[in-house]
Ligand SMILES: Cc1ncc(C[n+]2csc(CCOP(=O)(O)OP(=O)(O)O)c2C)c(N)n1
C-alpha cells in the first residue's frame with residue numbers, strides 16, 4: 018500500500034452518478050462550498066447524450082494555486098454508479114481514495130489494494146430514515162455530501178448557508194436537507210477517521226471572483242450588447258445559452274407595462290434561425306443565434322448571403338466534438354475552419370475566442386458592436402468546456418458611459434440633406450459602406466438587398482469589373498476588422514527565448530499552468546493568446562520573432578495553425594502543432610508533456626510530427 | 630443583363646392618391662421577365678392595390694426567395710426596401726424583419742418551387758406563427774428560372790412541355806395555409822385583375838398571416854395543352870366563390886347588390902371589406918367548411934378562387950410574444966442595457 022495521498026487544498030475529486038438521479042445539485046453544493054471557504058476549485062460535467070439512466074461524472078479540481086484547467090488523474094472517487102465502477106476505480110491515483118456506498122457487501126476483487134477504501138452505508142441509513150423512494154434517492158446525495166464534509170474537513174456552516182440560499186422561497190425544504198447533511202456527516206465522524214490526507218483549509222484565494230457558466234455569461238453579454246432578437250434551434254451544448262438569454266430578458270427586458278423588449282423564437286431548424294437573425298439585422302435590430310457544429314453546417318448558404326449582402330448577424334457557436342454528430346457532449350475547438358470560411362465562394366468571417374465566462378460576456382456584448390460596425394456575421398466561438406461548466410472568473414463589469422456602436426447607418430436627416438447614398442460605396446476608405454434601414458425616407462435611400470452581384474449603388478449587375486470591385490472592397494473591410502477584434506494577450510517568458518506558443522479559448526487555464534511548470538523545468542516560451550480573427554499584425558509578428566512556435570489546440574487538424582499559415586502567410590514548418598482532441602478538456606499535464614518532450618535537451622529540433 | 634431604370638416622366642393628368650402619389654410612384658424598374666409572364670400581372674396588381682390604399686411606399690418592405698417570381702419585387706415599389714434572399718427562405722427572413730420593426734408592412738413574394746418545394750418547411754412555420762404579412766405565391770407549377778422542371782404544386786397527371794407526365798401528388802398551399810392557421814387565405818389568378826387587386830388589398834389590411842396563392846402561368850414552360858396551370862385551363866376551371874371590394878374606413882358602403890348576397894367584414898383597423906357572394910353556400914368564416922369545400926371542388930377538377938377564409942379578429946406573432954409597441958429596432962441603451970449597477974448585484978449573487 019503506497020502512502021495515502023496527503024495534500025491540502027490541492028486535489029481532484031470525481032463523482033460518478035447515474036444521470037437523472039438528482040445528484041447535480043449536491044455536487045454543485047460541494048463545489049460552491051469549497052469556493053465559500055476561499056479555495057479556488059473548478060468543476061466539470063461529463064455527461065452522455067441521454068436524459069436518464071446513463072452515467073454522468075462531475076469532476077472537481079481543488080487548487081489553492083488557482084489552476085482552473087483540468088488536471089488529469091483522480092485523487093478521490095465518489096463512486097455512486099455501479100455500472101461504471103470498474104472503470105472509475107481504475108482511474109484513481111495510487112494512494113488515492115475510493116468512497117462508496119457500503120450498504121451491500123462487495124467482493125474483494127472489486128477493490129484495489131493500492132487505494133484507500135472508504136465505505137459509508139448510505140442506502141442503509143437512508144432507508145432507515147426515509148420511506149418515500151424519491152426522498153431516499155435525493156437525500157442520499159445530500160448525505161454523501163455530509164460525509165465528504167467530514168472526510169475533507171469542509172466548513173459545514175458554509176454548506177448550510179448554501180442550502181439556505183438554494184431553497185430560498187421553498188423554505189420548507191431547508192431543514193430536511195440540513196438534516197440529511199448531518200446524517201451523513203455524523204455517521205462518518207463517528208465511524209471513520211476524519212479528516213483524510215487530502216483535505217480543505219480555509220483560505221483567501223477566491224477574492225471577489227464570481228462563478229458562472231460561459232453560456233449564461235454570453236447570453237448576458239447579448240443583453241448588455243443590446244440584442245433584441247434571438248432565434249435558435251435546440252442543440253447541445255448551446256441550448257442553455259438561448260435559455261439563459263430568455264431568463265435574463267425576463268429580468269432585464271420587461272417594460273413597466275409587462276411587455277417584452279425582446280423577441281425569442283425557437284425556430285424550426287438552424288436555417289430558419291439564421292434567416293430570422295439576418296432579417297432582423299437587415300431591419301436594424303441586434304439579433305443572434307446560438308448553435309453548435311451541425312447547426313453551422315446547415316447555416317452555410319445564409320452565412321454567405323449575410324457576408325455578401327453585408328448584413329449584421331451574431332452567431333454563438335458552442336463547439337462540441339465533430340464531425341457529424343460526433344461526440345455531442347464532449348468538448349473540442351473543431352469549428353475554427355468551418356466558421357472562418359463558412360459558405361461557398363470566397364468568404365471570410367470575423368471570429369472571437371473567449372477564454373472564460375468573463376470574456377464570453379465581454380465578447381458577447383462586443384460582437385453586436387462589431388456586427389453593426391462591420392455589417393457582417395460575427396462568430397463567437399465558445400466550447401462545451403467553458404459554455405456548460407461553471408467557472409471562476411473576474412467579476413463582470415460595464416462602463417456606464419458605454420454606448421452601442423450602431424455603425425454606419427444613414428439617417429433621414431442625412432438623406433433629406435442630400436448626402437450621397439450608395440449602399441456599396443466605400444466613402445471612408447475602410448471598405449465599410451453606409452446602409453439605410455427600411456422605412457427611413459419616403460423617396461431616398463431605398464435599395465434592393467440581394468445575394469447576386471451588384472454595383473456600388475446596389476444595382477444588379479453581372480459585369481466582371483463591378484463584381485471584382487465589390488469583392489476587393491470586402492477584403493479591405495476585412496483588413497479594417499483586424500484592428501477592431503480584441504488584441505492578443507501576450508505573456509513574455511522570464512528570459513529571452515526563440516520559442517513561442519500560441520493558444521486560444523478554453524485552452525487558456527491549462528496553458529498558463531503548463532507555462533508555470535515548463536518555466537520551473539527551465540523551459541522558457543513566450544506565449545500569446547489569440548482572441549480574434551482576422552489575425553492582427555501583432556500575431557504574425559510574434560510568429561516571425563520566434564524560431565519555432567507551438568500552436569496548442571483542441572482539434573485533430575490544427576485548424577488555427579492552418580489558418581495562420583494561409584492568412585498570415587507563415588511557413589508551416591515554423592508552427593508546431595500540439596493537439597488534444599479526445600473530447601476531454603486539455604490539461605496542463607498534456608501540454609507540458611508534449612512541449613517539454615520537444616524542448617528537452619539543448620539541441621531542440623523542430624518536430625513536424627503532431628502530438629496528439 | 631443589367632438594371633434598367635425606368636424613365637421618370639410624369640404625365641400631368643395622371644390621377645394622384647391621397648398622398649399625392651401617382652400610380653407610377655409605386656412602380657419599380659422595368660421587368661426582365663418573359664413577355665406575357667403571369668408574374669408581371671401580379672406585380673401590376675400589387676402596384677394598383679398599394680396605390681389605391683394610399684400606402685406610403687417606403688413603409689413597405691418587400692421580401693422574396695429565388696426564382697422568376699422572387700425577382701418581381703424589383704419591378705414594383707421602387708421606393709421600398711427589398712430583399713431577395715435565398716431559395717425557399719424568404720419566410721424566415723421576413724419573420725426576423727417583422728420582429729425587428731412591427732410598424733412596416735411586410736410583403737413576401739415567392740414561387741411554387743420556392744414555397745412548396747425547397748421552402749415548404751419555412752412556409753409552414755411562418756404561417757403557423759401568425760407573422761403579420763402578406764405572403765403571395767406566384768404559382769405556375771414549374772420552376773421557371775431553371776427552365777421548366779415540375780414543381781411540387783404541379784398536379785398529378787399534368788404534362789410538362791416536353792410531354793413528361795407528373796406522377797407525384799401535388800401540394801395545395803391554400804389547404805395547408807388553412808390547416809396551419811393562416812387568418813386570411815385567398816386564391817386568385819394573374820389573369821383576373823378585377824378579382825386579384827381587391828384580394829391583395831384585403832390581405833394588406835389584414836393584421837395577421839395573410840396567404841395568397843395566385844395561379845400565374847409560365848408562358849415559357851407551362852402554358853401548353855396538358856398543363857393545369859395554363860391560361861386556358863385556369864380560365865375554364867376557375868370557380869370564384871365570391872368577389873371582394875375593399876374600402877377604407879371613411880368610404881361609404883352603398884348597397885348596390887342584392888340583399889343577402891352581400892356581407893361587410895370589418896377589419897382590425899376599422900376598414901371594411903365587402904364581400905359579394907357567388908357561391909351562395911360558401912362561408913369564408915368557417916375554416917373547416919372551407920377546407921372541405923376546397924377538397925371537394927379540387928377532386929372535381931375545379932380551381933376555387935376568391936376570399937377563402939378570413940378571421941375578423943386575428944392575432945399575430947407580436948401578440949403571442951407580447952412585445953412592446955415600439956419597434957425593437959428603435960430601442961436604445963436606456964431600454965436595453967441594464968447598466969453597471971445591475972451587474973454588481975448579479976456579481977454578488979454569483980459568489
Ligand atoms: C439552394 C438552391 N438550389 C437551387 C437553386 C436554383 N433555382 C433557382 S430558382 C429555382 C426554382 C424556382 O421556382 P419557383 O419558385 O417556382 O419560381 P418561378 O421561377 O417558377 O417563378 C431553382 C431550383 C437555387 N437558387 N438555390
Ligand code: SF4
Nearest residue numbers: 663666697773847848
Ligand atoms: S420562364 Fe416562365 S416564370 Fe420565368 S419569366 Fe418566363 S414565363 Fe415567367
Ligand SMILES: [Mg+2]
Nearest residue numbers: 740741742771
Ligand atoms: Mg414556379
